Amino acid sequence: MRVGEYVLARRVASGATCDVYQGHHSVTGQAVAVKMLSPSLCSDEEVGGRFLNEAQALQQLRHEHLVQAVTSGVLPTGQPFLVLEWLPGDLHRLLKRAGGQLPVQAATRVAAQLGAALAFLHDSRIFHRDLKPANILVATDNLALIEVKLADLGLAKIPREEGHEGGKGLAASAISTAGRALLGTWDYMAPEQWVQSKTASGPADVYALGILLFQMVAGRLPFVAEQQKDLMYLHLLEKPPIELLEGLASQATRDLIAGMLRKKPLERPAMREVARRLAETPLM
16 A cells, blocks of 8 residues: 555554554655554544644654654545654553563653653643653663654644744644543543643643653552543542652652642643753652
């Protein structure tokens, strides 16, 4: 199967709205990932708009820890696609191979890189809102030198920019929930996302990164429940079990995670501050 100048080799992921294929450029051989909107959703303006928002944003953003878009387009059938740099692994699979837990040095390195990428997005008033291991691609999986890149802006909140090409800037409009009751992935959702998904912004990303850092260091999530309503209760009301990190991370790291997991959005540190502290904090 071909998509423009790219030959698709195999499907590597399939979700509710998109399929992702491994492929290569027909002339240069450049390895790529091709993300395509499911044919059944091409007529859904809201879902299609969300896909195009991601494509437009990624093509205009450049950061060493943000997955790079190569090009995008629409097939003659009306199916939009996004061509991305190819990275073979993700943090979900890496954690699974590592038994669910990373050395604190590797965990902090990953979190610092993600914090830098998210701070870069926040500076442009873009909020990811779906941070989770499956959305973090691994460029180098040597734990001592691990390098990651943030992917999937499909649920991001992207501002309208005026004054460029008829009012079109980073994206045409802010992304909505496309009919979903909740926006995000339950285990990483901030309290405000459970209450009012569409208005969640930067502090929700800080919270999700705090959850992820806790998970990487402790080898488990801070809040675990089988039922959605029970998990919501924990995120809304329960204090995170920071004591589980004793002996695994420094007091400074534990204090930072506790601050990132504060229930009230305005009580959490800004992402730029998080990135700085992750880069400077003693690990043990």
